[in-house]
Amino acid sequence: MSDAYCLKFRAINKYLIESLVNPSIYFANPDQLNDPFDCRMDVNKIISSAVLGEKDQRQKDFLLSFLENKSFGENWKSQFENIGVFSVSMCSELTKKQPLMWSHYADEHRGLCVTYSFSEDCFTNAELLAKGMVKYCAAPDISGVFSSNFDPVKITQALLYIFLFNKSSEWGYESEFRLLKYSSGTFPINPSSIYEICFGLRTPKSDIDFIKKIASDYCGCTSFYQMQHDDSAMGFKAVKL
Incomplete structure (x- = not known):
């Protein structure tokens, strides 16, 4: 993630204001995520499905050994109860104009989209x-997780990435990149990480003026845009303020 630009669609509320006055990002607990299956998939059901599709008896027996271990599922679930998830969308003009992102996460175009610029060493000490x-x-x-070897440690590591980085196809429009910490909560960032702010079509002028001032005063941000209708029937574009 070297000098990566990424997008975070936000409503304008006290949490956003706090994140600008004290430049920071928030790692949410899985219970706070809007997808109830996010980081909450039933690993036993996933393995059971793999058993049904496995033809090699040795590998099938190996899979069954996980299911027969009664504590495996509970231990797996407990180790993710306190993790923190910070989600962003990878930066592109297409994503910035994604109508569902503005509707779902930016208060139906009354909010904004923050462009972050994170350097490679930004999260060196972030655990x-x-x-x-x-x-x-x-x-x-x-299927590939269990077919390559019979090392429980390597399998657990591979399952971890599947468990934490897989979502239903319906969420594909988000183009999500995520960072995960061992605990949830606020994490301070360099003020210069706030690279740009783009306001929605319906963002009130009073909110625009207020956010521009605090983002400028506390983060040094000087790049502001607002979405406006373009020449097409249902499109919009970002216009510099």
Whole structure:
């Protein structure tokens, strides 16, 4: 994630204001995520599905050994109860104009979109558990996880990435990149990480003026845009303020 630009769609509220006055990002607990299956998939069901599709008896027996271990599922679930998830969308003009992102996360175009610029060393001391792009699928495929070896540690590590970085295909429009920490909560960032702010079509002028001032005063941000209708019937574009 070297000098990566990424997008975070936000409503304008006290949490946003606090994140600008004291430049920071928030790692949410899985219970706070809007997808009830996010980081909450039933690993026993995933393995059971793999058993049904496995033809090699040795590998099938190995899979069954996980299911027969009564504490495996509970231990797996407990180790993720306190993790923190910070989600962004990878920066592109297409994503910035994604109508569902503005509707779902930016208060129906009354909010804004923050562009972050994170340097490679930004999270050196952040106790990161993992980072990467989310994969979108109808159901997670774990066939390759168990076919390559019989090392429980390596299998657990591979399952971790499937468990934490897979979402249903319906979420694909988010183009999500995520960072995971061992605990949830606020994490301070360099003020210069706030690279740009783009306001929605319906963002009130009073909110625009207020956010521009605090973002400028506390983060040094000088790049502001607002979405406006373009020449097409249903499109819009970002216009510099």
